[in-house]
Amino acid sequence: MPLTEPVAIMAATHWLPEVRQKPADLDPAVRPADPGYTALAVSESLSGPELAVLAGQRALAEAGWDGAELGLLCYAWSHYQGHDFWSPAHFVADRLGANTALPLGIQQMCNGGAAAVQTAAAYLRGTPGTRRALIGTGDRFAEPGFRRWTGDYGVAYGDAGTAVLLSTESGLRPRLWLHTVATVAAPELEAMTRGDDPASPAPRWLRGTIDIRATKKAFLRRYPRDHYAGIERRKVTEVISRALHDAGLTGDDPRLTRVVLPRFHFDTLDTAYRPLVAGLTTATPVDFGRDTGHLGAGDLAAGLADLLDESLLAPGEFALVLSAGVGFTWSCAVVSHPAAADPIE
Known part of the structure; x- marks a missing residue:
């Protein structure tokens, strides 16, 4: 957008x-x-x-x-x-x-x-x-x-x-300018959190404890081992590329200095996100999640808060802030620190 x-x-x-x-x-x-x-x-x-x-x-x-x-x-x-x-x-x-x-x-x-x-x-x-x-x-x-x-x-x-x-x-x-939020989806992955379970009449009807591993296992039994990983790589690449284009940036623009990663397990970041970020931008990836965990719907907003709290952007610098959720949907926001010469709108 x-x-x-x-x-x-x-x-x-x-x-x-x-x-x-x-x-x-x-x-x-x-x-x-x-x-x-x-x-x-x-x-x-x-x-x-x-x-x-x-x-x-x-x-x-x-x-x-x-x-x-x-x-x-x-x-x-x-x-x-x-x-x-x-x-x-x-x-x-x-x-x-x-x-x-x-x-x-x-x-x-x-x-x-x-x-x-x-x-x-x-x-x-x-x-x-x-x-x-x-x-x-x-x-x-x-x-x-x-x-x-x-x-x-x-x-x-x-x-x-x-x-x-x-x-x-x-x-x-x-405090920051919001230039764009790019979003892409893969609705064919919705069954990863539905699995083979029938629709139930009330929450936690089938299981007293939510078990996302069970539904993911059911989904993965139907597809090749790398099915989800391949879609994830394509979608993360697409959403970052679209966000850069919409904001009028290139991946090697010296003003682009940070990429805020989702607060996922370090393994997920190391195998999926960091290599893609490194291939698409020269910006430094930032991981704020090690002592908080994944914050549900709050990862993107918390990433913006930490960018500000840590003063990681100098005037005129840009950052990408990534988010993802089951369904599946991926988003990438582009923000910048106001430059000294920026007009006050």
């Missing part, structure tokens, strides 16, 4: 629980042989939407905004939100005082945060009367319904809330 003009990112924050669960904390009988992370962020009581509210409050405070000034609130998640028949987007909007905003739930699994940023940017550019938006995400992968370390292949799951503030107003100085 190339934007006719960049959209201002006024804040990007995450709220990570203080508790970190390390592999050594696990019972040896269930400890993964190859954890892939030094620790996972674990919420002991707060739900995903409650974590999102905390991140949203932090973002509003950083920008000096009031929730009542928001025209749009997009909220994304990938796992259970705490109530069975409910709109978490409306809960987050209410708790942030955004009672005149349009709350919109975005359900694209772990790529939902990227889809929400893309949706909000397009909405702001296409709706002249709406100039401020908040994108929030929140996920908590609590036991016993979800085995955060061993319930899936290639990823372990941490808890977090995130928030990003976008604006198309004039007269504001952004």
Whole structure:
């Protein structure tokens, strides 16, 4: 989605629980042989939407905004939100005082945060009367319904809330410019998280604990061993190439200095993402996920927050921020640090 003009990112924050669960904390009988992370962020009581509210409050405070000034609130998640028949987007909007905003739930699994940023940017550019938006995400992968370390292949799951503030107003100085969000999908892979299971009438009807490994095994029995890997390589290549094109960049542009990787298992990053990034760009890959885990729908927003917190971009420099989720969908956002000579829109 190339934007006719960049959209201002006024804040990007995450709220990570203080508790970190390390592999050594696990019972040896269930400890993964190859954890892939030094620790996972674990919420002991707060739900995903409650974590999102905390991140949203932090973002509003950083920008000096009031929730009542928001025209749009997009909220994304990938796992259970705490109530069975409910709109978490409306809960987050209410708790942030955004009672005149349009709350919109975005359900694209772990790529939902990227889809929400893309949706909000397009909405702001296409709706002249709406100039401020908040994108929030929140996920908590609590036991016993979800085995955060061993319930899936290639990823372990941490808890977090995130928030990003976008604006198309004039007269504001952004923290970052958002130039584009490119997205590609492979719907033929949806069965990786469905497997051979029949549709059930209620959540966790077939299994008391979500078992993504079981559905992936069922899917992989039907296809050659490298079927998914081949599609992943093509789609990651496509989404990075499209994002660079839409932003008017080449992979060797000296202004492009960072590529923020998804918070996946280091094995997945080393075998799939790092080689592709190295072949397509001269930018340095950045991995923020070793002591947090994969943050569900929040990886992209958390990556933006860490870019800012770590001051990794100098004025005029660009970064790619990658995201992916089952379905399957891949996104790549292109952002830049405002140059000293950039006009204030």
